[in-house]
Amino acid sequence: MIVLDEDRTDALFHALADRTRRDILRRVLAGEHSVSALxxxxxxxxxxxxxxxxxxxxxxxxxxxxxxxxxLASGDVTAVRSVASLLAELEQVWRGRVARIDDLIASENAQEE
Known part of the structure; x- marks a missing residue:
């Protein structure tokens, strides 16, 4: 599990919130580019x-x-992986909550029968 401080997490998601920045990131992950070429x-x-x-x-x-x-700008794959890891952790929390809701519904249905 990767633990990021809240300020770093905010900076990552703020940076990724903009479509132009996401496009720039895709381009520099594929290879180094000058800012003028970007x-x-x-x-x-x-x-x-x-x-x-x-x-x-x-x-x-x-x-x-x-x-x-x-x-010249180039992408940092390690930083992108940390974002992916954080999103995977959030997905696990979400899936756990959905599973608990499913269990509650199944339990209610069983009690009604």
Whole structure:
């Protein structure tokens, strides 16, 4: 079980809440991209894409490095796995609750018969 502090969890889900950031994450998980190359793929300003990249970076979902004047971004697979693990834990809780509801309904039906 992966335990993340609440601030880190909030940052991860905030970063993933936006469709543009999810798309940027998909692209950089497939391979390293310069921020300018990422920006070329969107109908928004370079500065707007740069802000999306910064949110992903603060959440720890991507890493950035400099190569000359370029800023290169790549995805952090470990961070994405931590999100997947957290979602799996939440799903287990949900499935456990559904199973208990099913048991209660079955118990009521058995008592009625």
């Amino acid at each position: 920006a070329a793929g969107y109908d928004m300003s370079f500065a707007a894409v740069q802000k999306h990249v910064a949110v992903l970076d603060r959440a720890g979902l991507i890493t950035k490095r400099r190569r000359g004047r370029e800023q």
